[in-house]
Amino acid sequence: MTRFFEFLANHWMLSGLWLASAAALFAYLNSKTGGSLSPNQTVTLVNKEDGVVLDVRERKEFEKGHIVDAVNIPMAKLAERIVELEKLKDKPIIVVCQHGQTAGEAVKLLLANGFAKANKMGGGLAEWQAQNLPVVK
Secondary structure (H helix, E strand, O other): OHHHHHHHHHOHHHHHHHHHHHHHHHHHHHHHOOOEEOHHHHHHHHHHHOOEEEEOOOHHHHHHOEOOOOEEOOHHHHHHHHHHHHHHOOOOEEEEOOOOOHHHHHHHHHHHOOOOOEEEEOOHHHHHHHOOOOOEO
16 A cells, blocks of 8 residues: 555656546546436435336346336337337436446436436435335335
């Protein structure tokens, strides 16, 4: 660990440039995939603004447990089945996957197709369950 700090001190410009690049990449990726909501923010959006939860996990995973009233369209089929969501364009859509990583790609696709209120739920269903929120099977 001492050598790491020594490296940072000796190469502060290189270290700073790397840190700035990483921050820029993070900001860029975050802006392209819409916002990230917590499970509590998701509940609020569903209850107060008639938000819709879109679960992009495979059907087998969805059947093991999902958020109440979630719509299941697997990520692999989302592009071809996006027309099924047309009637929901004006509603907030919260995309959920298992850990919150695949949802970003789904949000990117939704935003590109005119779903301006698309967001992902950070942490995915794993975070939802970690907070002891209900799932149905």
